Amino acid sequence: MATGGIDETTEFRPRFDAVGLITCVTVAADGRVLMVAGMNAEALRLTLDTGIVHYWSRSRATLWRKGDTSGQVQRLLELRVDCDQDVLLARVEVGGDGGACHTGRRSCFYRVVEADGATLRIVEEPQAVPI
Amino acid sequence: MATGGIDETTEFRPRFDAVGLITCVTVAADGRVLMVAGMNAEALRLTLDTGIVHYWSRSRATLWRKGDTSGQVQRLLELRVDCDQDVLLARVEVGGDGGACHTGRRSCFYRVVEADGATLRIVEEPQAVPI
Structure with a gap:
């Protein structure tokens, strides 16, 4: 009950x-944060029904089955929701070269904000050809 | 340059x-995802200036120095930004009892979405009195 x-x-x-999206934080099987993207209701339903993570692409305004062009398909291992149910946490196994970022890095979080609060330090170089 | x-x-x-916020994913020193919240420009500036994580509380419409009432102060270890610079990733050391969630759990992500896509399984019980 x-x-x-x-x-x-x-x-x-x-x-x-208000625009029909829920934020999804996606982490690798080892827990590393790979990316953050939005899902609409259909993307969430497809993710649960197929076990393959789908997002809503804001820039292209279309449903986005991650990996369709890059091979970086995300197989859902576990989906969690936060206390007020407005953020999802997906743990995934990544196909292809194991990356998630369009720049060719494994994670989208490859830059550290320096102590000056104005500049960034790149801490991960591309492992693959940008897509 | x-x-x-x-x-x-x-x-x-x-x-x-559009409402002046940027999403921040906050992880513990060991990488575990604790919570997701928004920062406005002032919260981000204060986070960088003081080394203590500040958010913008949507529900209370006020600046929110996490831990002021709970003791769960988040000392910033590292701040990253994602490829398109619309999401932050804060790695923190948590004060007090080490928790981050108002329900008394360490992480806000204590419920797994079941395969039926409709029910949740609680996988972490409160460690502390809810706040």
Whole structure:
């Protein structure tokens, strides 16, 4: 039985934002944060139904089955939701070369903000040809 | 010298959304994802200036120095930004009892979405009194 408020219920009630998206943080099997992207209701449904992670591409305004062109298909290992059910956490196994970023890095988070708060230090170089 | 597009520049150009927020994924020193929250420009500036993570609380519409009431102060170890500079990744050392979630769990991601796509399984019980 599903009981309690949004933070204790065992009913999945994903909360989409004003434009119909929910934020998804995607981590590799080893827990490393790879990327953050949005899912609409259809992308979330397809992710759960197929076990392959789908997003909504804001820039292209289209459903986005990650890996269709790059081979970096994300097989869903586990999906979690946060306390107020407005953020998802997907743990995935990545196909192809194992990367997730269009720049050719494994993770999208390859730059550290320096102490000056104004400049970035690149800490990961591309492993693959940018896509 | 800062050169290139948003994904290769070494200039920090955080991109805030239409309501002035940027998403921040916060992970513990061991890499575990603790929480996701928004920062406005002031919260980001204070985070960088003080080394203590600040957010913008949407529910309270106020600047939020995490830990002020709970003791779960987040000392910034490293801040990264993603390829298109619209998401931050903060690695932190957590004070107090080491938790981050208002429900008393260490992480906000304590529920797994079941295969049916409709129910949640609680995989972490509260370690502390909810706040």
